Amino acid sequence: MIASALQLLIHELEQFLKRQDDSVEIRLDNIALLETSGSNSLTDSIIISLVNIEEESTKKNHPALKRPFGNTAIYENPPVFLNLYILLTCNYSGDKYVDALRRLSSIIKFLQRNPSFSNTSSLTGGMVGADPDLPDLRFTMELYTLTFEQINHLWGSLGGRQIPFVLYKLRLVSISDHVTVRETPLIEEIETSLNPK
Numbered sequence: 001m002i003a004s005a006l007q008l009l010i011h012e013l014e015q016f017l018k019r020q021d022d023s024v025e026i027r028l029d030n031i032a033l034l035e036t037s038g039s040n041s042l043t044d045s046i047i048i049s050l051v052n053i054e055e056e057s058t059k060k061n062h063p064a065l066k067r068p069f070g071n072t073a074i075y076e077n078p079p080v081f082l083n084l085y086i087l088l089t090c091n092y093s094g095d096k097y098v099d100a101l102r103r104l105s106s107i108i109k110f111l112q113r114n115p116s117f118s119n120t121s122s123l124t125g126g127m128v129g130a131d132p133d134l135p136d137l138r139f140t141m142e143l144y145t146l147t148f149e150q151i152n153h154l155w156g157s158l159g160g161r162q163i164p165f166v167l168y169k170l171r172l173v174s175i176s177d178h179v180t181v182r183e184t185p186l187i188e189e190i191e192t193s194l195n196p197k
Contacts, residue, residue: 001137001173001174002050002053002082002084002173004119004137005084005117005139005170005173006028006048006050006084006086006170007028008117008119008137009048009086009117009141009170010026010028010048012114012117013026013107013110014026016106016110016114017046017103017106017107017110020106021103024046024103025044025045025046026045026046026047026048027041027042027045027046027047027048028047028048028049029041029042029047029048029049030049031047031049031051031087031089031158031160032049032158032159032160034047034091034158034160034163035159035160035161042091043091043093044091044092044096045091046088046089046090046091046103046107047088047089047091048086048087048088049086049087049089050084050085050086050087051085051086051087051154051158051167052084052085053082053083053084053085054082054083054084054085055080055081055082055083056081056082056083056171056172059081059172060081062078062079071188072183072184073183073184074183075183075184079174080174081172081173081174082172082173082174083169083170083171083172083173084169084170084173085144085167085168085169085170086141086167086168086169086170087154087165087166087167088104088107088165088166088167088168089163089164089165090103090104090107090163090164090165091163092164093163097164100163100164101164104164104165104166107166108143108166111141111143111168115140115141115142116138116139116140117137117138117139117140117141118137118138118139119136119137119138136174137173138172139170139171139172140170140171140172141168141169141170141171142168142169142171143166143167143168143169144167144168144169145167146167154167
């Protein structure tokens with residue numbers, strides 16, 4: 001589901017940016033590999049990286065019960081709801097640094113105009129694979145602002161020099177294995193052996 005959400009984001013963002021400039025390339029890759037020997041494919045492109053995963057604590061109290069049609073109760077563990085921290089970087093240098101800033105502005109403009117995403121039938125044609133949760137794919141993007149100290153720690157942990165970037169919090173991706181824990185018949189009546197006095 002994580003890969004499906006990021007591929008949906010890339011698909012929508014790419015359609016928007018290519019209307020302005022057909023040469024834009026967006027890659028889902030690890031920005032920490034930027035200064036390694038095999039990083040030539042990351043130059044002159046927008047790189048989307050997952051930098052953190054956080055469980056949404058407000059959604060932890062879902063019941064483990066599903067009641068289908070009929071008189072059987074199916075118990076299934078509730079899904080895990082996640083917030084994903086997505087780093088969008090524009091890796092353009094030299095004379096193209098201005099292009100990096102323009103494209104970063106376009107990304108922010110796009111996500112300000114379209115903060116909510118959901119799966120549509122036009123995207124299911126093999127783009128994200130056969131994910132059983134695909135019909136329920138919905139998320140929002142929120143700009144996440146870091147302090148200068150946090151920026152220093154982030155780029156220090158990524159092992160590279162800072163390039164133009166923006167960090168977004170992708171909210172509420174649900175992950176579930178859809179495994180039935182147990183099935184029991186529903187309680188329809190209660191019998192007691194107590195005699196009223």
